Structure formats: C-alpha cells, structure tokens
Amino acid sequence: xxxxxxxxxxxxxxxxxxxxxxxxxxxxxxxxxxxxxxxxxxxxxxxxxxxxxxxxxxxxxxxxxxxxxxxxxxxxxxxxxxxxxxxxxxxxxxxxxxxxxxxxxxxxxxxxxxxxxxxxxxxxxxxxxxxxxxxxxxxxxxxxxxxxxxxxxxxxxxxxxxxxxxxxxxxxxxxxxxxxxxxxxxxxxxxxxxxxxxxxxxxxxxxxxxxxxxxxxxxxxxxxxxxxxxxxxxxxxx
Amino acid sequence: xxxxxxxxxxxxxxxxxxxxxxxxxxxxxxxxxxxxxxxxxxxxxxxxxxxxxxxxxxxxxxxxxxxxxxxxxxxxxxxxxxxxxxxxxxxxxxxxxxxxxxxxxxxxxxxxxxxxxxxxxxxxxxxxxxxxxxxxxxxxxxxxxxxxxxxxxxxxxxxxxxxxxxxxxxxxxxxxxxxxxxxxxxxxxxxxxxxxxxxxxxxxxxxxxxxxxxxxxxxxxxxxxxxxxxxxxxxxxx
Numbered sequence: 001x002x003x004x005x006x007x008x009x010x011x012x013x014x015x016x017x018x019x020x021x022x023x024x025x026x027x028x029x030x031x032x033x034x035x036x037x038x039x040x041x042x043x044x045x046x047x048x049x050x051x052x053x054x055x056x057x058x059x060x061x062x063x064x065x066x067x068x069x070x071x072x073x074x075x076x077x078x079x080x081x082x083x084x085x086x087x088x089x090x091x092x093x094x095x096x097x098x099x100x101x102x103x104x105x106x107x108x109x110x111x112x113x114x115x116x117x118x119x120x121x122x123x124x125x126x127x128x129x130x131x132x133x134x135x136x137x138x139x140x141x142x143x144x145x146x147x148x149x150x151x152x153x154x155x156x157x158x159x160x161x162x163x164x165x166x167x168x169x170x171x172x173x174x175x176x177x178x179x180x181x182x183x184x185x186x187x188x189x190x191x192x193x194x195x196x197x198x199x200x201x202x203x204x205x206x207x208x209x210x211x212x213x214x215x216x217x218x219x220x221x222x223x224x225x226x227x228x229x230x231x232x233x234x235x236x237x238x
Numbered sequence: 239x240x241x242x243x244x245x246x247x248x249x250x251x252x253x254x255x256x257x258x259x260x261x262x263x264x265x266x267x268x269x270x271x272x273x274x275x276x277x278x279x280x281x282x283x284x285x286x287x288x289x290x291x292x293x294x295x296x297x298x299x300x301x302x303x304x305x306x307x308x309x310x311x312x313x314x315x316x317x318x319x320x321x322x323x324x325x326x327x328x329x330x331x332x333x334x335x336x337x338x339x340x341x342x343x344x345x346x347x348x349x350x351x352x353x354x355x356x357x358x359x360x361x362x363x364x365x366x367x368x369x370x371x372x373x374x375x376x377x378x379x380x381x382x383x384x385x386x387x388x389x390x391x392x393x394x395x396x397x398x399x400x401x402x403x404x405x406x407x408x409x410x411x412x413x414x415x416x417x418x419x420x421x422x423x424x425x426x427x428x429x430x431x432x433x434x435x436x437x438x439x440x441x442x443x444x445x446x447x448x449x450x451x452x453x454x455x456x457x458x459x460x461x462x463x464x465x466x467x468x469x470x471x472x473x474x475x476x
Contacts, residue, residue, distance in 0.1 A: 007245045007384070146245070148409035171386035171431050179413055182420045193409050 001128075003161070004170040005137040005154045007146055009103045012138055019133045020110035021124065021157065023150040024140035026194045027080050028100025029115040029220070030210045031065070034082040036233040037120075037218040039089035043231045045101040049073055052096040055228075059092050066096035070201045081206050082119075099147075103140040104222065108229040113222035115231055118153050118185050122214040125160035127234060132165070137176070148192040149210075155180025156213060185211035240372040241399070242408040243392045246379050247341045257371045258348035259362065259395065261355060261388040262378035264432045265318050266338025267458070268355040268448045269303070272320040274471040275358075275456040277327035281469045283339040287311055290334040293466075297330050304334035308439045319444050320357075337385075341378035342460065346467040351460035353469055356391050356423050360452040363398035365472060370403070375414070386430040387448075393418025394451060423449035 006012060012020070023029055032043050046052050049068070053075070056064045065078030065085070072079030073096065080097050095101065107113050112131060116124045128135055137157070139150030155176035161167060162177070169177060179188070189195040189211045198207050219234040244250060250258070261267055270281050284290050287306070291313070294302045303316030303323070310317030311334070318335050333339065345351050350369060354362045366373055375395070377388030393414035399405060400415070407415060417426070427433040427449045436445050457472040 146408075146410050148412065151413065170384075171429075172384050174386065174429065175389065175413060175417055178417055178420055182416055191409075191412065 001132065001165055002134040002168045002170070003158055003173045004135070005151065005173045005176040006139065007151070007172065008141050009106055009138055012106055012136070015107055015110040017111050019112040019114070019128065019131055019135045020107040020138055021114045021116040021128070021135060021154070022100070022103045022107050022138045022140065023116045023153045024097065024100025024103060025117050025149040025153045025210055026189065026192070026198060027082055027206060027210055028095065028097040028140070030117040030119050031080055031082040031085055032095065032115045032220045032231055033117050033120045033216050033218050035085040035088055035093050036220050037216045038086050040085070040091045040093050041232070043093045043095055043220070045104045045229055045231065046094060046096050047101055047105060049096055052076070052094050055094050062092040062094055064094040064096070068098060070198060070203070081203065082209055083206060099140040103138055105229060107138055108222060108224055115220040115222065116153060116157055118156055118210060119212050120214070120216045120218055121153070121156045122160050123217045123219050125157050125164070127219045128157070128161055129164045137173070145193070147194065149189050149194060151176050152179050152183065152185070152188040156185065185213050239370065239403055240406045240408070241396055241411045242373070243375040243389065243411045243414040244377065245384055245389070245410065247344055247376055250344055250374070250376055253345055253348040255349050257350040257352070257366065257369055257373045258345040259352045259354040259366070259373060259375045259392070260338070260341045260345050260378065261375065261391045262335065262338025262341060263355050263387040263391045263448055264427065264430070264436060265320055265444060265448055266333065266335040266378070267353040268357050269318055269320040269323055270333065270353045270458050270469055271355050271358045271454050271456050273323040273326055273331050274458050275454045276324050278329045278331050279470070281331045281333055281458070283342045283467055283469065284332060284334050285339055285343060287334055290314070290332050293332050300330040300332055302332040302334070306336060308436060308441070319441065320447055321444060337378040341376055343467060345376055346460060346462055353458040353460065354391060354395055356394055356448060357450050358452070358454045358456055359391070359394045360398050361455050361457050363395050363402070365457045366395070366399055367402045375411070383431070385432065387427050387432060389414050390417050390421065390423070390426040394423065423451050
C-alpha cells in the first residue's frame with residue numbers, strides 16, 4: 001500500500017480510482033463520526049447555508065447543523081460542536097461547515113471516500129487495511145492555510161495502519177507519521193492555529209473531545225446519490 | 239521573531255520586507271556554501287544553460303557549474319556535486335541547477351536573502367539571530383513535489399535559532415522543527431525521494447556530505463547587482 005498525505009486540498013486531482021481519506025478534525029469529520037455513532041442514518045455535507053435549508057425542506061425530520069467562523073448558523077438546529085450530536089437514532093443530518101464540507105465535496109468522485117478523524121483513527125485504519133489499496137489523505141485546511149491538526153490526524157491513522165500492513169510512505173506521509181509518533185493529539189490540537197481559535201471562542205471541551213484517540217468505532221464512508229454526496233456508517237468492516 | 243516554513247516555492251509572495259532563507263540541500267545551496275567556504279568570490283545562480291554560457295563570456299576566468307537531472311551539463315567546468323568545489327580562491331562561479339536556482343531567483347527581491355543548508359545551519363541560525371527579524375524558509379522543491387530534505391533543513395536551523403532567541407512558530411514551522419528534533423540529517427536525506435535518486439545515480443558521498451551538520455561557518459547572502467542575483471559570503475556576522 002502506497003500512502004500519501006497532501007498539504008492542501010487544491011493539490012487533489014484524478015481521484016476516480018483512489019481511496020481518499022478527508023480530515024477536518026476540528027471539527028466537521030469528528031462531528032460526522034460522532035453523529036453516525038449516535039445513531040444518525042446519514043449525513044449530507046453541503047457547502048452553502050441556502051442549500052442546507054433547501055435540502056431540509058425535502059427530507060422530513062432532517063436536522064440541519066453547521067457553523068460559519070466557528071459559530072452556529074442562525075436558524076440551524078445544531079452547531080458544529082460534536083458534543084451536540086447525541087441520541088440521533090435514524091435521523092438525517094445536513095451539515096454545512098466552512099472547510100470540511102468543501103474538501104469532502106472535492107473528493108466526492110473518489111473510488112472510496114472516508115471521513116477520517118482522530119476519534120475514529122483505529123476504525124479507519126482497520127478499514128483501510130481491509131481495502132488494501134493505495135491511500136491519499138486530504139487535510140481540509142483552507143486554500144492558503146495549512147491544517148496542522150488534520151495533517152497530524154493522518155499520521156495517527158497511518159501509525160495504526162503500519163501495525164497491520166506493509167506500507168510505503170511518500171515524503172509527506174513520512175513527515176505526517178513522524179509528527180504523530182512524537183506528539184500527542186492533545187498537544188497538536190491545543191497548539192494548532194485552529195485549535196487556539198476554537199479555545200478562544202470557548203470551545204476548549206470540543207478541542208479535548210476531538211483529540212480523544214480511538215474513542216469511536218464508526219467508519220463514515222461517502223457515496224454520491226442523485227448527484228449529492230451522502231455519508232453513512234460503513235457496515236462492511238469493523 | 240516569527241518563523242514560517244513554506245511547503246512549496248509557489249506560495250512565496252510579497253517578499254520585499256522579509257528575510258527569506260532558500261534551501262536546496264540536495265545540492266545547490268550546499269554547493270554554494272561550499273564554494274564560498276573554498277574561497278570563491280561570488281556565485282551567480284542562473285536558470286538556463288544558455289544564460290550560464292553567456293555570462294561566462296562576460297566574466298574572465300569564471301567557472302560554470304551545474305546539473306540537469308542530477309548530471310553535469312556537457313561543456314560545464316563543474317557539476318553540482320559540492321565535493322568538486324574546492325580551492326576556488328577569488329573565483330567567480332556561475333551555477334545553473336534545476337530547482338535551487340529557480341527558488342533563489344524567486345526570492346531575489348527579499349529584504350534579506352540567505353542560501354541555507356544543513357552544512358552551515360549554525361552559521362545561518364546565528365546570522366538570523368543577529369538580524370532579529372521575522373523569517374520565511376523556502377524549500378526549493380519543484381512545483382508539484384515536496385522537498386523533505388529542505389523542509390527538515392529549515393527545522394535544523396530553527397532548532398539552533400530557538401537556543402538563542404524567543405521565536406514564534408507557524409504550524410508549518412512547528413512541523414519542520416519537530417521533524418528535525420526527532421530525525422538525524424542522515425536519516426532524512428537518505429530516505430528522501432531526492433536523496434534516493436542521487437544515491438541511485440552514484441552520489442552517495444554527496445548525500446552524506448550534504449547531511450554534515452554545521453561543518454562550514456559561511457553565510458551565503460544574496461543581492462541583486464545590475465538586475466542579476468549574486469551570492470557572496472556575508473562578512474557582517476560570524
């Protein structure tokens with residue numbers, strides 16, 4: 001298995017035959033994993049607030065969640081704090097976030113699309129091991145800003161994957177793995193630019209939660225349905 | 239002092255008021271440091287082979303060196319192996335290399351331009367400490383390929399700078415420092431994509447030399463003279 005980790009989403013291309021793991025550790029992909037583990041049937045990541053409200057009208061009982069600038073959107077049922085996503089049995093979630101949704105949408109044509117995070121690192125690693133195909137990790141970041149927590153998140157998953165498979169690392173994947181091996185998730189998330197911003201907004205508990213390695217067993221996988229990306233819990237491998 | 243490390247040269251912009259350290263550890267900036275330490279008066283980095291020959295005609299006694307695809311250019315006096323650059327007292331060197339020259343040229347408008355490498359990491363760190371200004375490290379890489387050895391090279395310099403100044407690291411600089419703190423130059427250069435390519439071309443000794451931390455005391459600094467970038471040994475700080 002060849003493993004690559006990108007620094008920025010804009011470097012992603014020709015994904016049709018590839019396994020892509022999208023990470024937005026703070027907080028979209030952590031929230032997606034949490035919602036599915038809390039029983040949600042599916043999560044629709046959408047880019048715009050308008051699209052979120054429009055889709056909610058079409059799906060009776062759907063809950064709409066998300067943030068802009070870290071803050072819950074007015075009129076939404078939920079924010080982007082994973083701690084809000086509890087007891088969602090059978091629910092459809094529509095999630096609009098700043099960067100995670102964009103990266104997921106960018107990777108939606110991948111052969112296999114997985115939403116990765118630190119909280120489900122081991123489950124994702126096991127899933128990748130069973131797929132046994134080359135993998136590209138895609139930190140969400142923003143167009144011009146590197147996302148330390150997503151880059152390290154890839155490293156924690158790679159570290160767990162390396163325990164079960166022979167893997168070949170690109171130079172970028174090597175850096176990501178070394179970062180993960182020498183720094184705890186708490187350390188990385190707390191010092192990251194984005195982590196600092198969330199802590200300053202009052203989301204210290206979110207940051208701690210997002211750093212909880214291997215807390216959940218869920219593997220969120222994406223597929224395109226009627227032209228729209230939808231993420232569900234994989235029932236294939238656990 | 240705020241410290242940033244870029245992943246790719248194309249992210250560099252607005253350098254007029256900035257201190258920029260360009261790295262092409264394998265091998266252009268190592269070769270430049272070696273040539274200056276061996277007594278060369280100045281090094282002109284040029285992009286094209288044609289430009290190299292044209293400049294040689296204008297400077298009596300100048301030596302022209304460089305590579306394409308790792309191999310010495312036919313008709314050049316020297317290759318890009320730093321080990322060839324010995325006993326150059328008073329000589330002018332014209333150096334054309336694939337990526338290092340492009341990155342140096344891209345940064346030529348910087349307030350202060352320094353050619354950094356592992357071999358002179360401590361001298362560069364001391365120089366930066368005396369300048370006492372924010373610093374951007376610029377790995378040469380290629381447009382679409384990350385340069386592990388240059389990214390780590392920045393980390394070794396930052397590690398030495400941190401011993402003498404209070405510094406503030408961007409998330410990218412943090413990753414670079416952590417990489418350098420947990421991996422030796424030999425380890426990094428030997429495993430890097432570019433290092434492997436040079437070893438396969440028979441340049442194992444070059445790779446070992448380029449990994450020799452703090453062997454030289456020279457600080458190559460750039461200035462634009464008659465529209466052309468020229469690199470000389472700094473006589474200001476040692």
